[in-house]
Amino acid sequence: MLKSLRTLFWPKTVLTRSSSSYVARIRYLMRLKEDDEACLEAMRSGSLLLYHTLAPLLQKSPSGLFQLPAINTSDFKGILDKLGKNRALVNESVLIGCTEEDVAQFSLDVGALDKSEMERLCGGVFIDLRKAFFLLRGTEAPLVARGQALLRWHQTHGFCSASGHPSFRNQSGSQRVCHSSGHTYYPKMSPVVIALVSDGSRCLLGRQATFPRGMYSALAGFCDMGETIEETLRREIAEEVGLELESLRVAGSQHWPFPQSSFMVACHATVAPSNTQVSVDLEELEDARWFTLQEVQEALRLKKPPRNPEGETPTLWLPPRYAIAHQLVREWVQQQIGAHE
Ligand SMILES: NC(=O)C1=CN([C@@H]2O[C@H](COP(=O)(O)OP(=O)(O)OC[C@H]3O[C@@H](n4cnc5c(N)ncnc54)[C@H](OP(=O)(O)O)[C@@H]3O)[C@@H](O)[C@H]2O)C=CC1
Numbered sequence: 001m002l003k004s005l006r007t008l009f010w011p012k013t014v015l016t017r018s019s020s021s022y023v024a025r026i027r028y029l030m031r032l033k034e035d036d037e038a039c040l041e042a043m044r045s046g047s048l049l050l051y052h053t054l055a056p057l058l059q060k061s062p063s064g065l066f067q068l069p070a071i072n073t074s075d076f077k078g079i080l081d082k083l084g085k086n087r088a089l090v091n092e093s094v095l096i097g098c099t100e101e102d103v104a105q106f107s108l109d110v111g112a113l114d115k116s117e118m119e120r121l122c123g124g125v126f127i128d129l130r131k132a133f134f135l136l137r138g139t140e141a142p143l144v145a146r147g148q149a150l151l152r153w154h155q156t157h158g159f160c161s162a163s164g165h166p167s168f169r170n171q172s173g174s175q176r177v178c179h180s181s182g183h184t185y186y187p188k189m190s191p192v193v194i195a196l197v198s199d200g201s202r203c204l205l206g207r208q209a210t211f212p213r214g215m216y217s218a219l220a221g222f223c224d225m226g227e228t229i230e231e232t233l234r235r236e237i238a239e240e241v242g243l244e245l246e247s248l249r250v251a252g253s254q255h256w257p258f259p260q261s262s263f264m265v266a267c268h269a270t271v272a273p274s275n276t277q278v279s280v281d282l283e284e285l286e287d288a289r290w291f292t293l294q295e296v297q298e299a300l301r302l303k304k305p306p307r308n309p310e311g312e313t314p315t316l317w318l319p320p321r322y323a324i325a326h327q328l329v330r331e332w333v334q335q336q337i338g339a340h341e
Pocket residue numbers: 190192194217218219220221222236256258259260262264284319323324325326
């Protein structure tokens with residue numbers, strides 16, 4: 001069991017940290033990305049986030065909460081020794097960050113090793129990332145998403161699209177190079193705009209047929225080549241629900257790992273109260289409709305997803321806390337409450 005291992009839990013982000021230590025850490029990470037030797041050196045004293053076929057390893061803390069165990073690299077080498085596996089596996093990990101104590105953080109997919117044996121030796125369980133998002137809190141959800149996204153990118157970008165030859169990663173995993181064509185490839189995110197549309201008193205939510213029963217989310221769409229955020233959102237809302245936007249305001253952004261990495265730009269948008277007749281594009285969405293403040297507040301109060309069995313009218317539920325759609329809904333609720341005080 002992992003009891004014999006030194007397990008470090010990821011520290012919480014401190015927003016008031018001094019800028020000098022922040023700058024020093026960023027400069028250190030820059031060097032690790034560019035210098036293979038320095039990266040290998042940092043790996044020796046670094047910590048690892050483990051995945052099995054892209055499912056992250058989670059541990060239950062004594063208080064019953066799930067957390068990400070950051071396993072010391074040297075302890076992980078001990079596990080490989082026990083399994084009779086080559087220690088060089090550690091070098092396949094990719095750099096994902098650095099703690100405030102200057103410990104370099106890496107993620108590694110151990111899909112080539114026996115899953116239950118790894119779970120036993122590490123004292124955790126590999127959980128599908130979508131489920132992990134419901135279990136993790138604070139800065140752990142974005143960290144686990146980042147680690148998975150970078151591993152996935154390497155697993156799916158092994159060849160140069162110009163020459164067809166294999167491409168090779170640098171030690172940190174921040175890029176891949178094809179020695180035949182000379183092309184350098186960097187991890188890619190697709191830009192997406194997501195918006196919570198309001199008519200002043202209600203908000204518009206939609207669902208795709210693949211969503212769990214009862215789940216609705218803010219409307220989203222990928223940017224077409226050359227589009228601005230405003231153009232994408234205007235087009236997507238017109239395409240998906242047949243409405244013309246009156247205004248929009250950018251409210252935040254996040255990296256989203258599903259199905260491939262997206263860069264989500266989140267907005268609050270409005271339509272005129274006289275222009276609320278929804279016409280759903282059923283190719284894109286199964287349903288979209290207006291929800292009242294009360295309906296949304298009830299959904300936010302749910303502690304866990306409702307059962308919603310077939311044949312019964314489903315209870316509304318919303319994307320997980322970490323999804324930016326969830327944050328948009330919470331902000332809208334606050335705006336509505338503020339407007340009526
Ligand atoms: N974090 C959050 O809160 C939320 C995140 N999202 C994410 O936003 C993203 C976009 O939302 P969605 O409504 O599905 O987008 P769209 O409305 O743009 O529809 C998706 C379709 O667009 C096509 N498409 C165009 N460009 C791309 C691209 N670069 N990558 C993949 N598909 C592309 C695909 O069609 P085809 O397969 O026919 O080629 C795909 O099925 C999804 O990844 C979703 O997971 C959505 C809601 C909430």
